[in-house]
Amino acid sequence: MVDQVLILNPQWQGWGVSDSIANGARELAHGFNSTPALEVPVPDYHDLVTSDGVIGLDEQVAQIKWLLDQLDHEKPKALVQIAGDCGAQLGPVSWLNQQHGGRLNLIWVDAHADLNTPASSPSATFHGMVLRTLLGEGHPALTALVPTPIDPALVQLVGVRSLDDAEREYISTTNQRTVPIADVAASGPVYVHIDLDSLDPAEFGHVPFREPDGLLVADVADMLHRLIDDPKCEVIGVGLTESTAVERSHAAKVDPIVRAADRLLG
Numbered sequence: 001m002v003d004q005v006l007i008l009n010p011q012w013q014g015w016g017v018s019d020s021i022a023n024g025a026r027e028l029a030h031g032f033n034s035t036p037a038l039e040v041p042v043p044d045y046h047d048l049v050t051s052d053g054v055i056g057l058d059e060q061v062a063q064i065k066w067l068l069d070q071l072d073h074e075k076p077k078a079l080v081q082i083a084g085d086c087g088a089q090l091g092p093v094s095w096l097n098q099q100h101g102g103r104l105n106l107i108w109v110d111a112h113a114d115l116n117t118p119a120s121s122p123s124a125t126f127h128g129m130v131l132r133t134l135l136g137e138g139h140p141a142l143t144a145l146v147p148t149p150i151d152p153a154l155v156q157l158v159g160v161r162s163l164d165d166a167e168r169e170y171i172s173t174t175n176q177r178t179v180p181i182a183d184v185a186a187s188g189p190v191y192v193h194i195d196l197d198s199l200d201p202a203e204f205g206h207v208p209f210r211e212p213d214g215l216l217v218a219d220v221a222d223m224l225h226r227l228i229d230d231p232k233c234e235v236i237g238v239g240l241t242e243s244t245a246v247e248r249s250h251a252a253k254v255d256p257i258v259r260a261a262d263r264l265l266g
């Protein structure tokens with residue numbers, strides 16, 4: 001049993017195009033005060049097999065299971081995961097939500113909603129399906145890793161501005177909440193997912209998909225500090241994803257966010 005754990009999860013198969021995000025995750029890790037205590041074993045770039053509309057399905061299922069086993073063993077009270085693609089969030093978010101009896105608030109800070117299914121996804125990449133899977137819908141091999149789906153009423157979408165038609169329809173028919181970053185608030189346990197493509201490309205453009213009109217680094221860092229300082233909620237997880245910055249000077253642009261996340265690690 002540990003109190004907090006820093007996880008390095010260089011998963012790239014959920015994007016599948018290259019492993020530049022694996023190297024970006026490794027560089028982001030250098031911004032933390034401690035070295036990762038857990039590193040998910042992830043192979044170098046290679047061609048991926050597509051199964052049932054999901055590129056690299058079997059490899060991702062295996063990696064997520066590996067991490068879930070580690071979390072079951074370590075039982076951290078809080079964690080920070082530095083990851084390659086957003087699909088890597090499945091394990092920590094699912095595990096923490098189960099630990100907290102389905103009461104986990106999920107703040108999804110991302111230019112994208114990641115609400116596709118294998119049937120609706122234009123790209124067949126899992127990183128665009130992970131939030132929908134956490135809500136209990138998706139490939140059965142992946143929803144099987146989410147025994148307690150996230151309560152949709154506890155999801156807040158922040159910085160989302162690039163949606164596929166099927167995602168837009170899902171958001172409107174299920175009343176998913178999109179929240180201005182200054183208004184994010186929660187009570188109870190909280191996980192904050194931060195895809196760095198939520199940021200404006202003028203602030204940080206080292207991501208696979210640059211989307212204009214994004215968030216400011218300072219505003220994302222302020223939101224994290226505010227939640228961590230709020231006695232009504234308990235931030236028990238933060239995930240950072242999708243950086244392709246392999247030079248320290250580039251990765252350092254998000255240091256204010258890294259420093260805020262580092263507070264979880266004591």
Ligand SMILES: [Mn+2]
Nearest residue numbers: 111112195197
């Ligand atoms: Mn994204």
